[in-house]
Amino acid sequence: MRLPKFEYFEPKDLKEAVSILQNEPAAKILAGGTDLLVNMKHKVECPPTVVNLKGIDGLADRIQDNGAVRIGALTTLKRLYVTPVISEKLPGLAEAAAAVGSYHHQVMGTLAGNICQQNRCKFFNQSQWWRSSKPICYKAGGEICHVMNKKEICYSSYCGDVAPALLVLNARLVLSGPGGSREIALADFFSGDGKTPLNLKPAEILTEVVIPAEALEGISSYTKFANRDSIDFPILGTAFWASMENKQYRAAFTAVDRKPLRGQQIETCLDGKDLNEEVLDEACDLAAKAAQPVKTSVYSPSYKRRMMGVLLKEAVSQATRRAA
Amino acid sequence: MKRVIELNINGDSHEVLVAPNNTLLEVLRDKLGLMGTKRGCDLGACGACTVLINGEAYLSCVMLAVDAGGKDIMTIEGLAEGGDLHPLQSAFVEKGGLQCGFCTPGMILTAKSILDEEEHPTAEVIKRKMAGNLCRCTGYKKIVEAVMSVNESNEDAGRPEGQEA
Numbered sequence: 001m002r003l004p005k006f007e008y009f010e011p012k013d014l015k016e017a018v019s020i021l022q023n024e025p026a027a028k029i030l031a032g033g034t035d036l037l038v039n040m041k042h043k044v045e046c047p048p049t050v051v052n053l054k055g056i057d058g059l060a061d062r063i064q065d066n067g068a069v070r071i072g073a074l075t076t077l078k079r080l081y082v083t084p085v086i087s088e089k090l091p092g093l094a095e096a097a098a099a100v101g102s103y104h105h106q107v108m109g110t111l112a113g114n115i116c117q118q119n120r121c122k123f124f125n126q127s128q129w130w131r132s133s134k135p136i137c138y139k140a141g142g143e144i145c146h147v148m149n150k151k152e153i154c155y156s157s158y159c160g161d162v163a164p165a166l167l168v169l170n171a172r173l174v175l176s177g178p179g180g181s182r183e184i185a186l187a188d189f190f191s192g193d194g195k196t197p198l199n200l201k202p203a204e205i206l207t208e209v210v211i212p213a214e215a216l217e218g219i220s221s222y223t224k225f226a227n228r229d230s231i232d233f234p235i236l237g238t239a240f241w242a243s244m245e246n247k248q249y250r251a252a253f254t255a256v257d258r259k260p261l262r263g264q265q266i267e268t269c270l271d272g273k274d275l276n277e278e279v280l281d282e283a284c285d286l287a288a289k290a291a292q293p294v295k296t297s298v299y300s301p302s303y304k305r306r307m308m309g310v311l312l313k314e315a316v317s318q319a320t321r322r323a324a
Numbered sequence: 325m326k327r328v329i330e331l332n333i334n335g336d337s338h339e340v341l342v343a344p345n346n347t348l349l350e351v352l353r354d355k356l357g358l359m360g361t362k363r364g365c366d367l368g369a370c371g372a373c374t375v376l377i378n379g380e381a382y383l384s385c386v387m388l389a390v391d392a393g394g395k396d397i398m399t400i401e402g403l404a405e406g407g408d409l410h411p412l413q414s415a416f417v418e419k420g421g422l423q424c425g426f427c428t429p430g431m432i433l434t435a436k437s438i439l440d441e442e443e444h445p446t447a448e449v450i451k452r453k454m455a456g457n458l459c460r461c462t463g464y465k466k467i468v469e470a471v472m473s474v475n476e477s478n479e480d481a482g483r484p485e486g487q488e489a
Contacts, residue, residue, distance in 0.1 A: 001366045007325075008344030008390060030388070037347075037386040038367050050344065052391060102456020103434070104371060107380045108387070230455030231369055 021203035031113035067213040073112035092220025096165035119156035154194030163260040164252035168241035169215035177204035190259035221318035240315035256291035284309030329393040334402025349384040360400035371457030374430035400429035421470035423461035
């Protein structure tokens, strides 16, 4: 399967990368390539320009622990989970990184690449030949969303493993662009629009992920349900974070909506309480209300909603075992 | 625009004219005739195209050739030294770790990267890390047995000469 043709750039520093992106607004950024290049082979993304960031110093394999943990955007997923500060103090993040694709994807794939991955849908992530049996879907450049049979709206699901694990840590992102750097909460990075899932300004690049010191005081976990453990995207993923002393809890889900979601109602329900069976049952019933899954995979929305509670319970028990 | 890149494959340097949209797999097979690296799904899902880049297992079908310039690349052709099979290759033969053989180069190279990195990985670790290499013939049992036999019998197996554990 040939990749479509494109202009290729290997900038040596961020300034150069930003100026290339300013000149080429339709350019795509290449990191590990395990998402972008597959989509390009399927011809659902055909950028005229590809900008490879791997030549830029300071973005790759950088994990600094100064209270807060700062991680370079191109740090590989494998590097994440083999680094002690992550595997020991942020086990939920390590679990999420180790749950991505296969071992090869973890070796090649990067933290920022995983966060910025394209939304997925059974009508979008298919070969050109498969897709030719229907009119092109809205996300791939057509007019209609085949999932909901509506025009000019896209219901594709965000299926990243790492984003929910970072959401419960209240992670922040550093974005560098023409006007310098800015820092935003990870939750504000996702637009909720299936067609353009990320809130990136023109020529902006995600350069760093910051995990606040406060997050390291709690315990975390990530549980994933997929068709095959070895290589699949999640059908559903749940991250959980708890500060047992303060009785504060955070939950997040992936693959249930157009963006990764925090379970606000669950958190309000659990807040200040001990995690006993009764409280957990109540929270798990609320889990289904946290999202509006649609049929972007072979699994029905109602099945996904029920599984959200099941997986939440598993994530909680994993975290409490860890605390004990 | 096409460009000339230098690929360091199995210790030999090759100057190759490539287009940006050529994958490493295409260059290995179609330009350099190194047919040991297999084109399976061609979408990064099956592991048949695995090569080692600086000792780590990479999927050459979802890697641009231009991105591999200047890095140490090892393909299955570079594993046997002077006509002697690498211990992993012998183990796959002895334990019956292959039938059609299509997944074998990827399997062996992934196994090599695991054994090079970790001294005595458990069968569980081997299974988890090799889970992205799909085999439709063997049922995997004999593949894991083959890797485990090398893992147990010779702690230096799988490491390039002169490299410390």
